[in-house]
Amino acid sequence: MPVGTLASVKGVSQDVLEELGVQILLANTYHLYLRPGVGTVRQMGGLHRFMAWDRAILTDSGGFQVFSLNDLRKVGEDGVTFRSHLDGSSHFLGPEKAMEVQIGLGADIVMAFDECTEYPADAARVRASMELTLRWAARCKNYFEEHKREVPWARAELAERRSSGRPRAAVPTLADQTQALFGIVQGGMDPELRRESAERTIDISFPGYAIGGLSVGEPRELTREIVESTLEHLPSNQPRYLMGVGTPEEIAQYAQLGVDMMDCVLPTRAARHGLLFTSEGKVSIKQVRYAQDESALDPACECRVCQRYSRAYLRHLYASNELLAQVLNTVHNLHYYLATMRTVRAWIRAGHAVAN
């Protein structure tokens, strides 16, 4: 899932995302809650209509940003008080509030509000944090079940808005459905706690499960161990979502372990810093060695950037701080990631995947 933090994949228009074959986008609840605010998105009919995107959207719970972007947060049983990174204003997010906001944003998949346990953390701290996440998961489920019909794309509202003369392509095709709420497994780097978190989250019952609390500074080998051991305890006939990974090699590896969904800012953020993924390895396009390199960025790549432009031109755009550098670099990296996943899916269809 490419990341569209503020209801936009930075620099890439929605028609290009469609052309790239993006099936689902991730948007960040924390950022959208602050700008433009859930009231505006709800008023506009939800994220799909607001950003004119009728393919799938997933919103995170906001928890990760509240914990990672706020040094002055205060965590209590009911949630987290934090300050906006924009203007320092005080806000509160907890299980019920995170559900209310995500129902208002109206993504297809919404996430339970969890505490992303820091790394390293001692055993008592990891257990306490896991227990808090479990209590929040149950509260999220309860709130969601009571309020899930309040999603802004209810059928009646849609019909009314259809006649309001908005831009054509902005009318979504969604019918009278509700969102899917996924639970999140925590438990730090302890396989036993991960098992317990998985089992007790499954007891609450969700249509899909995420593995959270990884990629928080631990060694990559440990990430892999925890992913592998946690997957064993999650039903393989429901979506299993590994949050916040990874490099192209990692996403292929995790997919073959049995992970169905992943999100990461790496392809888009790296692109904006001139770091490009290619079939020949990483290319730092700012380097002077590319200044007169007439070859395509990745001769094996079929994206519109590699089909048209030379490394020399991409290097010039980047070195000159041209907006188009960020646009083209992002398009290429997204294509590379999506092509990687298409290859992985082909392997799986051909029966090469690790059974899990």
Add this chain to the structure above:
Amino acid sequence: MPVGTLASVKGVSQDVLEELGVQILLANTYHLYLRPGVGTVRQMGGLHRFMAWDRAILTDSGGFQVFSLNDLRKVGEDGVTFRSHLDGSSHFLGPEKAMEVQIGLGADIVMAFDECTEYPADAARVRASMELTLRWAARCKNYFEEHKREVPWARAELAERRSSGRPRAAVPTLADQTQALFGIVQGGMDPELRRESAERTIDISFPGYAIGGLSVGEPRELTREIVESTLEHLPSNQPRYLMGVGTPEEIAQYAQLGVDMMDCVLPTRAARHGLLFTSEGKVSIKQVRYAQDESALDPACECRVCQRYSRAYLRHLYASNELLAQVLNTVHNLHYYLATMRTVRAWIRAGHAVAN
């Protein structure tokens, strides 16, 4: 002509420019001379191949930027010594050098090196400046005639490079031709000097003529008077190019006076500052009044932005500093300008143009 200062219309990829119907781009010699340098562009086969654009390109002479971006310039009979706005390094541009650089860049149309007379200026200063521009025009023509075969897209070189495995779309379709060098009329705000400048520039003989030295701070009514009186002295069967204008209303007006070509940063620069041209007037998209406005930016507009996105979304992108704001705003404004010119051409074909 949209402006692509550094061989890129900021934020807009070449395929979108094609889709918008852009027939010719302007690129800035001064900026390209500094970055990536004429050596690199020549080595890459000229601007068309460098930026993978096989429609027309015009380069200015660099003179305007040398005069407007450099407070420490020193003007002599042979040209101008100036400091780079990037690193303060010292450079020289004069008639021969400007031709050498523009031949190396390889645009379709190149401009004589002129002195853009400041406004206001006294009569003696305007005449001296005009005489300097005339002497430079003759020197440009001489240098150009002697060196015009050195353009990087000579037929032999093309054939050789075709087999070099570059990205497909980057191979230009240009054959064994030379560039077109246009002369520039100066003469300040004095119709008599403008007439003299036009006649003596025509005596040197160019395939097209530009009107320079306008839009330099003078009142708009004066601009129009000078344009009108200067056009009378320029052959109507050759391209007449008014440099550096203007608003949508102005370009329609000048076109009807007989101007064939214009360039302006206004549509692209204004877009990046959230100022959008619509059939209902200018829209400053940053305003909070658009925060929940579901309507298209311009309901009468057929561009891909107005077809897909709401004002509320465009306002959110701009207010949140999202890259996509600059991309979409620029696409819309370019469409608006190009549509304006298409309308003007239809009027002219229908016989409504002022005869000139």
